[in-house]
Amino acid sequence: MTALRLGTRRSALATTQSGWVADRLRAAGHEVELVEITTEGDVSGELLTAIGGTGVFAAAIRRALLDGRIDVAVHSLKDLPTAPEPGLTVAAVPVREDSRDVLVARDGLTLGELPAGAVVGTGSPRRTAQLAALGLGLEIRPIRGNVDTRIGFVTSGALDAVVLARAGLARLGRLDQATEVLDPIQVLPAPGQGALAVECRSDRSDVVAAVTVLDDADTRTCVTAERSLLATLEAGCTAPVGALAEVVEGDDGLELSLRAFAGSEDGTFELRRSLVGPYDRPEALGADLARILLEDGAADLTPSSSTASDHATHEPEQAS
Numbered sequence: 001m002t003a004l005r006l007g008t009r010r011s012a013l014a015t016t017q018s019g020w021v022a023d024r025l026r027a028a029g030h031e032v033e034l035v036e037i038t039t040e041g042d043v044s045g046e047l048l049t050a051i052g053g054t055g056v057f058a059a060a061i062r063r064a065l066l067d068g069r070i071d072v073a074v075h076s077l078k079d080l081p082t083a084p085e086p087g088l089t090v091a092a093v094p095v096r097e098d099s100r101d102v103l104v105a106r107d108g109l110t111l112g113e114l115p116a117g118a119v120v121g122t123g124s125p126r127r128t129a130q131l132a133a134l135g136l137g138l139e140i141r142p143i144r145g146n147v148d149t150r151i152g153f154v155t156s157g158a159l160d161a162v163v164l165a166r167a168g169l170a171r172l173g174r175l176d177q178a179t180e181v182l183d184p185i186q187v188l189p190a191p192g193q194g195a196l197a198v199e200c201r202s203d204r205s206d207v208v209a210a211v212t213v214l215d216d217a218d219t220r221t222c223v224t225a226e227r228s229l230l231a232t233l234e235a236g237c238t239a240p241v242g243a244l245a246e247v248v249e250g251d252d253g254l255e256l257s258l259r260a261f262a263g264s265e266d267g268t269f270e271l272r273r274s275l276v277g278p279y280d281r282p283e284a285l286g287a288d289l290a291r292i293l294l295e296d297g298a299a300d301l302t303p304s305s306s307t308a309s310d311h312a313t314h315e316p317e318q319a320s
């Protein structure tokens, strides 16, 4: 096999993530060449959904894979649509970063220390819903932009705080900016947050074999449960969703524990449910917990009227 052409977007986060995968492929003995891909989402200043919604970033990269312009692509798993792409396969889900969200606030403040009326920026319906449900009187302001831009809103004094994925800060070496790691009891991360998906064409067995060595079984199992929950909910609920699976020690060996959130963006309704199941059946666990959420009221949740026209839910969380 000649050099693997690894496609990457130009953003700092994308190049860091692609570089991480490239380093591991090189360590496994492969030659890797990075190929830059420009996506519609990178050039547009519009809200993501105005230019096509879920998977805007993923779509251009996937086209390059299918066209044969690149051999390997690295996605943030949480930005990848749940529907599989015909002709492509996620050959590896490498070991994931801490999947929790963090607060980046002025003056080193934590969520509990922010005064009522403090202005917190996020473009994510999931974060909006969970922050509102805390009942702290925070004012949520929709923002978008890459990680640097969003941190900049706080350092410039435009916002009191923003909420970001800890994994993004960690990969960019910006963890020192975080003023609090948010407990999943308060804010559950997006399904798949902190994990990467390394994708290639299903018919390239040589590439699949090269990439598969990066797969981490526990991470794949956890994100499979989280994304199965999301996929099942998408059929019957448009509400913001958070999910986090963890491998736990059961009486008879390893088990999977899955926690989930669904709620309204104004914070007036929230559902939190959890379920433990066998380690080797992550898809069933996710689907079962989704059905519990739907039965307990998630099916009746509709996007709040003020935001419904701006963004449907289950969207990528923001440009990165």
Ligand SMILES: NCc1[nH]cc(CCC(=O)O)c1CC(=O)O
Pocket (backbone or CB within 6 Å): 076, 077, 078, 079, 147, 163, 164, 165, 166, 167, 168, 192, 193, 194, 195, 196, 316, 317, 318, 319, 320
């Ligand atoms: N498009 C948003 C996005 N996609 C992936 C990450 C961070 C890394 C990850 O969650 O894997 C982010 C930034 C954020 O939510 O703060």
